[in-house]
Amino acid sequence: MPAMLAGSDVASNVLGWISIACWVIVYSPQIIENYQLQSGEGLSLLFVYIxxxxxxxxxxxxxxxxxxxxxxxxxxxxxxxxxxxLFQVYYYRWKARAGRVQLPQDVAEASTEQSCLLGDNALVHGSEIRQPSVMRVFLQYSAAVAFVMATGVAAYFISERLKHEDITPNDERDMPLEWRIQVIGWTSALAYLGARLPQIFKNFKTRCEGLAPGLFLFAILGNTTYSLSIIVVSTERGYLIRNASWLAGSALTILFDLVVRLMRRYDSHLITSRSHLPQVLGQFFYYGFVSRQRGWLDGTGA
Known part of the structure; x- marks a missing residue:
């Protein structure tokens, strides 16, 4: 019989699988957007490479x-x-040069490397869109969240059944601090933070949105469940230190997610460039961490 997992390990793995399901949803819209537009020019190559x-x-x-x-x-x-x-960006550029795709003039002008993450050409004036009712939106997102969470739980049970019987889970709570892993972890965190700088200041200049409500919702849920998957394992000092890069990034992600969202709601009331400073700072942390600051799990599994 396979070794039994402690309750905290079970909770950690379930939360980890739910987080995976959330992040699968988060990435999908941009890839689909690029496919529909037959262009990846809404993305900054520097951002993607970093x-x-x-x-x-x-x-x-x-x-x-x-x-x-x-x-x-x-x-x-x-x-x-x-x-x-990256493949989409270069592939659609090649197709455009080969004359196989003729982008509409408005799309060609709007889709540049200076565009928002989701592309300026994806933005339509609010008056041209019929806004769904609040209840309908609530029900749609509630159903989506329920589906994603159910998928994560199902994935956990499937993974448990597929495990080899001779595999015993490692208790990594007492693992020593490995400096090489810590260096790589913090390098990863800094890369996530630095990658968004061009996009942040572009958003500051153009005041473009660049984040759909669904992305916001599942990014929050994904980061929350992933953070909890670490914390439920142990709250011992050494364990938390080993995972400090992830935990710090996660906490800032959730905090600035909410701050930036509130700031964007009142963006139309901001008049001068100086009045945008809090928003820029909020976006700096927001884009540095929410997009993908997974941080580091030196000694735990999600």
Whole structure:
């Protein structure tokens, strides 16, 4: 019989799988957006490359730390998504040069490397869109959240059934602090933070949105469940220090997610450039961490 997991380990793994399901949803809209527009020019290449560096560090560190499968799966998935976005940019550029795709004039002008993450051409004036009722939106997102959480729980039970019987979970709460993993972890965190700088100041200039409500919702849920997957394992000082890069990034992510969201709501009331300073600072932390500050799990599995 496979070794029984402690209650905290079960909770950690369930939360980890729910987080994976959330981040699968988070990435999908941009890839679909690029496909529909047959263009990836809404993305800054510098942003994606630095983002990819952060995810590669994340993955390498996960392998070095011998983490549980959910963390490694996340690292692989992030890297594949980055690679997919880069492939889309170069592939659609090649098709455009080859004359196989003729972009509409308005799309061609709006889709530049200076565009928002989701592309300026994806933004339509609010008066041109029929806004759904609040109840309908609430029900849609509630159903989506319920589906994602159910998927995560189901994935956990499936993974448990597929485990080999001779595999015993490692208790990594007392693992020593590994400086190499810490260096890679903080490098990953800094890469995630630095990758967004061009996008942040572009948003400051153009006041473009760049984040759909669904992205916001599932980013919050993904970061919350992933943070909890760490904390439920242990609250011992050494354990928390080993995971400090992730925990710090996660806390700031959730905090600035809410701050930036509130600031954007009142953006139309901001008149001068100086009055945008709090928003810029909020976006700096927000984009540095919410997009993908997974931080580091040196000694735990999600």
């Amino acid at each position: 983002w990819l560096l952060g995810d590669l560090c994340n993955l390498v560190g996960a392998l070095m730390a011998h983490l549980l499968p959910t963390m490694i799966i996340l690292g692989v998935y992030y890297t594949l998504c980055d690679s997919t976005l």
